[in-house]
Amino acid sequence: MADLKVKVAGVEFNNPLIAASGTFGFGREYSEFYPLSTLGGISCKGITLQARPGNPAPRIAETPSGILNAVGLQNPGVDHFVKEDLPWLKEQNTVIIANIAGNSYDDYCKMAEKLSDTAVDMIELNISCPNVKSGGVQFGTSCESVGAITKAVRKYCKKPLIIKLSPNVTDIVSIAQSAEAEGADAISMINTLTGMRIDINTGRPIIRNNTGGLSGPAVFPVAVRMVYQVAQAVNIPIIGMGGISTWQDAAEMLIAGATALQIGTVLFKDPYAPVKINKGLNEFLDSKGIKSVTELTKTIKPW
Amino acid sequence: MKYDVCNARLIKSKEIAKGIFDFVIECPQLAQKAQAGQFAHIAVPGKTLRRPISICDATDQTLRIVFQIKGEGTQILSETKVGESIDILAPLGHGFTIPKGKKIAFVGGGIGVPPMLYSAKRADNAVAILGFRNKDAVILEEDFKSVCSKVYVATDDGSYGIHGFTTDILKDVIDEVDMVCSCGPTPMLKALAAICKEHNTPCQVSLEERMGCGIGACLVCACKTLDKNGNVEHSHVCKKGPVYNAEEVVW
Ligand SMILES: Cc1cc2nc3c(=O)[nH]c(=O)nc-3n(C[C@H](O)[C@H](O)[C@H](O)COP(=O)(O)OP(=O)(O)OC[C@H]3O[C@@H](n4cnc5c(N)ncnc54)[C@H](O)[C@@H]3O)c2cc1C
Ligand SMILES: Cc1cc2nc3c(=O)[nH]c(=O)nc-3n(C[C@H](O)[C@H](O)[C@H](O)COP(=O)(O)O)c2cc1C
Ligand code: FES
Numbered sequence: 001m002a003d004l005k006v007k008v009a010g011v012e013f014n015n016p017l018i019a020a021s022g023t024f025g026f027g028r029e030y031s032e033f034y035p036l037s038t039l040g041g042i043s044c045k046g047i048t049l050q051a052r053p054g055n056p057a058p059r060i061a062e063t064p065s066g067i068l069n070a071v072g073l074q075n076p077g078v079d080h081f082v083k084e085d086l087p088w089l090k091e092q093n094t095v096i097i098a099n100i101a102g103n104s105y106d107d108y109c110k111m112a113e114k115l116s117d118t119a120v121d122m123i124e125l126n127i128s129c130p131n132v133k134s135g136g137v138q139f140g141t142s143c144e145s146v147g148a149i150t151k152a153v154r155k156y157c158k159k160p161l162i163i164k165l166s167p168n169v170t171d172i173v174s175i176a177q178s179a180e181a182e183g184a185d186a187i188s189m190i191n192t193l194t195g196m197r198i199d200i201n202t203g204r205p206i207i208r209n210n211t212g213g214l215s216g217p218a219v220f221p222v223a224v225r226m227v228y229q230v231a232q233a234v235n236i237p238i239i240g241m242g243g244i245s246t247w248q249d250a251a252e253m254l255i256a257g258a259t260a261l262q263i264g265t266v267l268f269k270d271p272y273a274p275v276k277i278n279k280g281l282n283e284f285l286d287s288k289g290i291k292s293v294t295e296l297t298k299t300i301k302p303w
Numbered sequence: 304m305k306y307d308v309c310n311a312r313l314i315k316s317k318e319i320a321k322g323i324f325d326f327v328i329e330c331p332q333l334a335q336k337a338q339a340g341q342f343a344h345i346a347v348p349g350k351t352l353r354r355p356i357s358i359c360d361a362t363d364q365t366l367r368i369v370f371q372i373k374g375e376g377t378q379i380l381s382e383t384k385v386g387e388s389i390d391i392l393a394p395l396g397h398g399f400t401i402p403k404g405k406k407i408a409f410v411g412g413g414i415g416v417p418p419m420l421y422s423a424k425r426a427d428n429a430v431a432i433l434g435f436r437n438k439d440a441v442i443l444e445e446d447f448k449s450v451c452s453k454v455y456v457a458t459d460d461g462s463y464g465i466h467g468f469t470t471d472i473l474k475d476v477i478d479e480v481d482m483v484c485s486c487g488p489t490p491m492l493k494a495l496a497a498i499c500k501e502h503n504t505p506c507q508v509s510l511e512e513r514m515g516c517g518i519g520a521c522l523v524c525a526c527k528t529l530d531k532n533g534n535v536e537h538s539h540v541c542k543k544g545p546v547y548n549a550e551e552v553v554w
Contacts, residue, residue, distance in 0.1 A: 025520035029542075032304055032518070045522070053537050058513045060523040062352050067515065071522050074537055216351050268515045269346055269353060271308060271392070 002285035003292040004278060006040065006260050008237045009160035009185035011121050013040030013095050013260055016250070016281075016293055017274045020241055020264030021046055021099035021124065021164075022071065026085040027092065033271045038278075041095030043188075043262060044081070046126050048100070049107045051077035061197045061206040066218030066243070067265055068195050070209035073101055078111050082118050090119045097162065101126040108139075108149060109156045116158035123159045125149070128166030128191035140166040140175075147178035154183040162239065165189040167219075167226055176230040187230060188239035188262065190223045216265040217243045224256045231257020231298050245273065247280025254296040306395055306518065309333050310388045314365065320442050322372040323414070324381045326389075327365050333393045337361040339422035340398025340484075340509055340546045343368060344517035346390035347379045354380065355514050355541070357418035357486070358394060360446075366393065369417035369442065395517050396545050399507055401425040405481040408432055409451070410469050410495055412487025416443055418509055422484055424450045430480060431455065432472045434487070438463035470494045477502045484546075485509070489554075496549035506549035512540040519543075527553035 004015035018041040019030070025045050027036050036042060054074025061068045076084070081098070089096045098120040100111045108125065115123055127140035127149060139149040150163055163179040165172060167190040176187050192213025197206045205211070223242025231238055240258025244250055245266040253261055266273045285293060311330035319325045333343075337358050343366060344353040354376045360367035372378050383389055399422045401407065406428040409419040416433050420443060423429040431447040431454045441463055447454045455472045456464035465472065473483065473495060485495050486509035499506035515521040519542030528538045528551045535553055538544070 023516070023521050025522070029516070029518040029520040032306060033308075054522065054525060056527075057523075057525045057537075059525060060352075060513050060515050060521075062350065065351060067351055069515070069521075069523055071525075074522050074525065265351065268517075268521065269351060271516075271518075 002282050002290060004282060005292070006294055008239060008260050009122065009162070011095055011160055015040040015278050016254065016260045017277060018043055018095070018097065018239065018260060018262045019267070019274075020262035021126065023264035023267055026081070027089055030267070030271060031092070034275060035092070037093035039094050039274050040260065041097055041121070042089065042092075043097040043099050043124055044085070044089070045075055046073050046099045046101045047075045047078050047081050047111070048073060048102055049078055049111055051075065051080065056208045058206060058208055059212075061212065063195065063197060063214065063216075063218060066214050066216030067268075068197060068207055068212030068214055069192070070207045070212035072209065078114055082114065086118060086120065095121045097122045097124050099124045099126050099164070105149060105152045108153050112153045112157040112161075116156065120159060122162055123157055124162040124164050124188055125153060126164050126191070128164050137166060137168075141169050143174050143178040146175050147182045150179045150182035150184050160185040162186045162188050164191055166191050167193050167222060167242075172226050173229050173233045176234050180234045180236050184236060186237045186239060187234065188241065189230065190219070190226055190242045193219055193222065215243065217245050219243045220245075220249060224252060227253060227258050228256040228300060244277075247277045247284060250277050250281055251284055251296060254293065255298070255300050257298040257300065259294070259297050305336070306393060307333060308390065308392045311366070311391050312388050313383050313385050316383065316385050319369070320440055323369065323442055324372075325367070325369050326383075327367050328389055328391065329365055330391065330393075331364045333391065334361045334366045335363055337366060337394040337421070338398040339401060339425050340418060341394040341396050342545060343391050343393035344395055344514070345380060345392075347376045349379065350376050352515065353392060353517060355517060357509070357545075358421060359417035360421045360424070366391075371414045392517060396541055397543060398422070399484050399509075399546050401484075402482070403427060406430065406479065407482045407484060408473065408476060408480040410473060410483060410485040410487070412469055412491045413440065415485070415487030415491075415509070418486045419484065420446055420450070423447060428452055430476060432469045432476070433457070434459070434469035434491070435463070436460070470498060473498055477504055480504065483507070492549075493554045496552070496554070499549060507546050508549050508552060509545045510540050510547060510552070511545065514541050517541045529553065
């Protein structure tokens with residue numbers, strides 16, 4: 001049995017698998033299948049300062065090896081999360097990450113300040129949601145704005161701060177460097193890639209929001225490439241995600257440069273994916289004679 | 304555990320009308336939990352998302368589903384051979400509430416007919432009103448006859464049974480029933496709900512929406528409904544639904 005424990009920004013995870021924000025709600029539904037301590041951590045559904053109703057349906061479309069979604073940050077607001085969900089989550093014996101999104105610097109700072117006085121273990125700044133006009137992506141697409149929002153939130157955030165990056169940018173490496181320079185403790189990547197599907201009979205986009213965010217196996221190679229590039233350029237840990245579906249994908253993402261992983265879309269088809277991926281990783285490490293999963297991180301040998 | 308994943312064996316498969324398949328699946332653990340109006344979320348090889356299909360009937364040992372080929376997913380599912388296994392997540396959602404001692408009209412339109420069967424079985428006095436496009440699309444008539452005191456079958460073109468719509472028939476029988484349960488195309492449900500409202504008859508409707516997780520975590524299957532205080536909210540068809548009280552739905 002290899003050791004699956006990993007550490008990100010001083011926070012210890014029982015294993016490298018974290019549920020990706022927005023795919024796992026606040027955990028209750030999946031706790032029907034297994035204790036949530038099966039996961040190293042949970043990144044909760046993205047929350048905002050005030051409750052939001054989200055976009056009209058349809059919010060999802062299937063694509064070759066993937067899905068498009070445009071939920072539009074439906075959530076009950078930060079206060080509701082702290083009062084109704086967080087106490088229960090904290091009893092689940094897993095790392096709890098609050099994922100926050102907003103319209104303004106002020107929104108992000110207020111939420112970071114509020115959450116700093118709670119039991120959440122880490123804060124993940126979602127500046128990469130492609131599905132709402134004011135969901136923070138305006139902060140996520142240039143080095144200046146990523147640097148500025150990181151700096152602003154850093155002042156109010158007493159928890160380890162993760163910046164979640166959008167892949168819908170020209171140069172993700174320099175954006176990651178800006179986040180690091182302004183005090184990010186870790187990077188998570190990637191959020192969804194903007195995409196679209198159209199019903200050829202009606203001429204209407206399948207998703208009511210017209211465009212949506214692409215996730216699932218279709219984005220995996222893009223995510224691996226981006227994690228690899230960023231890992232070469234920053235010294236803070238990376239939480240890698242985007243299409244991870246099997247233990248082989250998990251191993252590949254770690255080798256590319258990730259310290260921990262998030263999984264989302266795969267859960268819709270196989271809620272038990274975390275159990276299977278952890279088991280597969282463990283056997284892989286044993287077969288290679290590797291004692292700890294941390295030894296896999298960034299072992300890529302580029303040509 | 305309210306629901307779980309099971310690799311269940313297909314023990315019976317029959318094409319009961321053109322492009323409509325009747326499957327019986329062996330999965331005792333899930334079947335024993337199934338309630339009328341709940342659904343199963345079925346994985347199909349090669350597809351990223353599961354397909355939601357209503358539970359048509361259940362025994363201690365088996366679940367029965369009846370589905371129509373719409374696109375690739377249901378096509379692939381229909382090709383499953385008896386003896387092969389099907390990856391099913393069930394039972395999901397909130398089903399029909401069937402009070403004791405009442406006379407209930409079960410109104411189904413097209414592929415909305417199957418989910419009414421298990422519900423009709425649960426009622427003390429069931430009347431079925433089933434609507435189809437034409438004679439070739441008529442399904443499950445005998446099954447309903449074995450559990451209902453009366454079965455009305457209507458076709459849009461008059462090629463079988465009564466020439467007309469389920470709404471026409473409901474208007475004739477509504478004064479004899481205590482409640483209406485329904486599933487079918489949204490315009491039909493909306494019209495049924497309006498008739499029930501006029502007659503002050505409680506009405507439950509089963510809705511459809513595109514789904515991801517199927518259990519209430521991903522929030523993609525939103526529909527507009529009224530909350531306890533009468534405010535419009537986005538609730539989730541896979542968890543709060545698929546069955547709603549018609550008055551809750553913002554049409
Ligand atoms: C609660 C519920 C119960 C249902 N019960 C039945 C049933 O008993 N029998 C039956 O024949 N059909 C039923 N449906 C509809 C069935 O889910 C769709 O026909 C099926 O998903 C189509 O998949 P496809 O791959 O063949 O079509 P495609 O159009 O290729 O599917 C593409 C994507 O859209 C989704 N999708 C397409 N149409 C629908 C739809 N009407 N509702 C929800 N998602 C859709 C698919 O699941 C898939 O993710 C039900 C739907 C819901 C929501
Ligand atoms: C339905 C859905 C909702 C999502 N909601 C959020 C969200 O609220 N906040 C966020 O940062 N990312 C959100 N994401 C993005 C995921 O966290 C993740 O970055 C992305 O899906 C890629 O990983 P995957 O391919 O494993 O799903 C969402 C993704 C999906 C599919
Ligand atoms: S399908 Fe995920 S919440 Fe309904």
